[in-house]
Amino acid sequence: MSEARVIALPDATDRALIVATQGGLPLVAEPYHVLAEQLGISAVEVMQRLQTMQQNGIIRRIGLVPNHYALGYTFNGMTVWDVPDERIHILGPKLGALPFVSHCYRRPRYLPDWPYNLFAMVHGRSREETDAQVEEIARLLGDDDRGHAVLYSTRILKKTGLRLGNRGE
Amino acid sequence: MDAVDRAIINALQDGFPVCARPYAAAAEQLGITEDDLLQRLAALREHKTITRFGPLFHAERLGGALSLVAMRIPAQDFDRVAAQVNAHAEVAHNYERAHDFNMWFVLATETEQQLQDTLRAIEAETGYPVYNMPKLEEYYLNLRFAV
Numbered sequence: 661m662s663e664a665r666v667i668a669l670p671d672a673t674d675r676a677l678i679v680a681t682q683g684g685l686p687l688v689a690e691p692y693h694v695l696a697e698q699l700g701i702s703a704v705e706v707m708q709r710l711q712t713m714q715q716n717g718i719i720r721r722i723g724l725v726p727n728h729y730a731l732g733y734t735f736n737g738m739t740v741w742d743v744p745d746e747r748i749h750i751l752g753p754k755l756g757a758l759p760f761v762s763h764c765y766r767r768p769r770y771l772p773d774w775p776y777n778l779f780a781m782v783h784g785r786s787r788e789e790t791d792a793q794v795e796e797i798a799r800l801l802g803d804d805d806r807g808h809a810v811l812y813s814t815r816i817l818k819k820t821g822l823r824l825g826n827r828g829e
Numbered sequence: 830m831d832a833v834d835r836a837i838i839n840a841l842q843d844g845f846p847v848c849a850r851p852y853a854a855a856a857e858q859l860g861i862t863e864d865d866l867l868q869r870l871a872a873l874r875e876h877k878t879i880t881r882f883g884p885l886f887h888a889e890r891l892g893g894a895l896s897l898v899a900m901r902i903p904a905q906d907f908d909r910v911a912a913q914v915n916a917h918a919e920v921a922h923n924y925e926r927a928h929d930f931n932m933w934f935v936l937a938t939e940t941e942q943q944l945q946d947t948l949r950a951i952e953a954e955t956g957y958p959v960y961n962m963p964k965l966e967e968y969y970l971n972l973r974f975a976v
Binding site (some may be wrong): 765 | 837838841842843844845847848849850851852853863867870871874876877878879880881882883884885886887890891892897899901911914915920921922923924925926927928930932933934960961962963964965966967968969970
């Protein structure tokens with residue numbers, strides 16, 4: 661991981677709070693009080709724990725995730741790039757800064773079958789839009805683009821989401 | 830979805846207050862009532878315009894193991910292998926993609942050892958190699974969409 665700070669792990673009460681909220685925050689005027697009642701702790705403690713988990717990065721943020729399909733972003737391409745290892749720490753953040761890239765990660769190569777080490781998910785409202793996004797990334801990388809591919813999803817085979825308990829996000 | 834719904838989606842992607850009456854606080858910023866915000870969020874969730882509303886967790890920081898895994902499966906074996914892979918509870922999502930590497934799934938387990946065990950089990954059951962591609966570095970993650 662790139663984050664150098666000390667990683668705090670959630671304790672049992674944090675995990676109970678994670679399990680209680682992974683389906684979403686209650687849509688009632690006092691949601692943290694509802695969670696407090698479920699967990700048998702005070703609302704103040706619920707709020708403190710949520711704030712602490714936000715500060716130490718266990719919670720990325722509290723908020724809303726739109727369904728990008730419902731919003732018309734139906735073309736999602738996993739773009740994969742073979743870039744020089746010694747330059748990837750510069751190139752990764754550059755790709756991540758593009759407005760249409762939602763995730764950008766370094767992953768391992770499997771030579772010779774899989775030469776790609778930089779992954780960036782792009783989202784567009786049409787195939788033309790995503791194709792143009794791929795071209796923009798290629799232009800940005802210039803000579804550092806030693807080969808790339810775009811993997812469009814053709815079928816969802818399973819989508820259960822990550823759950824703590826069987827565990828997860 | 831009207832202009833108010835769009836304003837809600839845009840505003841609440843950036844964060845949500847932690848206080849006794851958070852919907853009232855967020856509604857005030859948006860210039861609507863607490864009740865209106867609650868009703869609209871319920872409707873947006875009902876119509877699946879939003880996929881999540883609440884804390885978004887950093888999966889790696891929850892203490893388990895998580896990885897993206899790819900496989901190359903010939904067309905005639907694809908459905909059999911998909912069923913074998915999906916039968917594992919540790920498989921959270923699985924997508925078919927248009928490429929030689931045509932199956933991509935996310936594995937989530939309590940420990941790294943369990944992750945490796947699941948990978949070996951999938952190889953043994955399916956007869957095909959798995960390509961484990963864990964995240965080595967995160968440069969960016971943003972699920973924000975302006976609407």
